[in-house]
Amino acid sequence: DRPVGGLITELGELKVRPIMAGYGYSYRMNRRLSVTGDVLGGYAFGSIGLVPSAVDAYERRLGAQSVTARASNTLVLKPELSVWYDLNKDFGLNVNAGYMIARPDVIVETATGQDKRTARADQFILKVGVVYSIF
Secondary structure, three states: EEEOOOOOEEEEEEEEEEEEEEEEOOOOOOOOEEEEEEEEEEEEEEEEEEEEEHHHHHHHOOOOOEEEEEEEOOEEEEEEEEEEEOOOOOOOEEOOOOOOEEEEEEEEEEOOEEEEEEOOOOEEEEEEEEEEOOO
């Protein structure tokens, strides 16, 4: 969302596609339970697609004839914690929680000028899975 002509307007969909690597440490608490903490970091490619209502708002409220938007690439950081529990010799349960920090710039260009703002594209990620071992 972004103010356009004094009114908050939905701008579009921001996509952040990261490539990351990192380091982690696992600790086996007992025969069935292990905990892993890690930190991933990397580079993310950003893009944004304007929704038609945003283009219409720029044209009607600001008189802009041409409206384009782009998102910058950015660095990303993702600390996470994972817990693995062996239910029996064939099945395991995994719970993973992480928080990815990404702050790309979103630039909207019109014939009247350029509006550049940093977007907070952070996200909390929670994954829960049951795994079956074939070996």
